[in-house]
Amino acid sequence: MDDGKPPPETPKRSRIQKRNRKRILDAALNVFSQHGYRGATLDQIATEAGLSKPNILYYFDGKEAIHVDLLNTLMAEWLAPLQEMDPEGEPLDELMRYISRKLAMSHAYPRESRLFANEIIQGAPRMGPHLASGLKTLFDEKCALIATWVHHGKLAPVDPGHLIFSIWAVTQHYADFEAQVEVLMPRKTEARAGAEAHVETLFRKLLTPPGYSVRTA
Known part of the structure; x- marks a missing residue:
């Protein structure tokens, strides 16, 4: 009462x-x-x-409470760059800024990325509701935005959802497979600079509309 x-x-x-x-x-x-x-x-x-x-x-209260606390904090930080993609900004610049931030986060927060990856690999038993609500809503919103940019010729034709998946796969590889990257490319500073240049060129070429000149890093 x-x-x-x-x-x-x-x-x-x-x-x-x-x-x-x-x-x-x-x-x-x-x-x-x-x-x-x-x-x-x-x-x-x-x-x-x-x-x-x-x-x-x-x-x-226990292991699960600690894990959920970490995941909730991580989700908020991990989604921030996607949330900040500005519908009023220049489409290619907005996407390249998002990609750059995702790569920087992978370099800065490899433990957090692996924590999230492990949760997803296990079927998201603790994060399922957050994926179905918060992430799905944001994902659909940004897919619609990218589709609009493509429709108006501001980006090259691309499937918005698979584009976002590709961005996640490429950038988070440097965190989730950090041990492998460090063995194959032991000079960390050079490897990081090379990653930035490669990812920039890769996605800029993919996303630049036909007839536009492509800037490379």
Whole structure:
């Protein structure tokens, strides 16, 4: 029954509590990205964080709660570049900016990318509702936008959905298969610069409308 009183406020976390939660989440990110959800244990997370298992359970209900917290944070960050694609911007520039940001994120956040990839490979048991609601809505919106740009001749003819899949596949390869990339191209700085130039050229050639000159990196 509504008694007219405002709901109780969630207690604010102390500086130590915030620091410990961050410590746990960072440790869990290492463990989950290496071992996947099924292979990870609370004991491994506790060891990685330098905390006791009871201390971990003081902040989180269990392994799944930690995993879901990480995935929710990751989804918000991972989708931001796609959300920021401006319908009023120059189509080719907007898409190339998105591709560049996705590649930069793969270089900067390989653990986060592998965490998400592992969840999807397992059938998205914890992220299914988010994929069906948030991601699907955003995906459909951006596909419609790209289709409009193609229709008006501002982009080369391309299937919007498969274009986005291709962008994800190419850029996230550098995160999800980081160990393989580092063996095959051990000079990391050169490999990264080469990736940026290659991806820029690849997608710019694909997306530039017929009759337009193609700028290469």
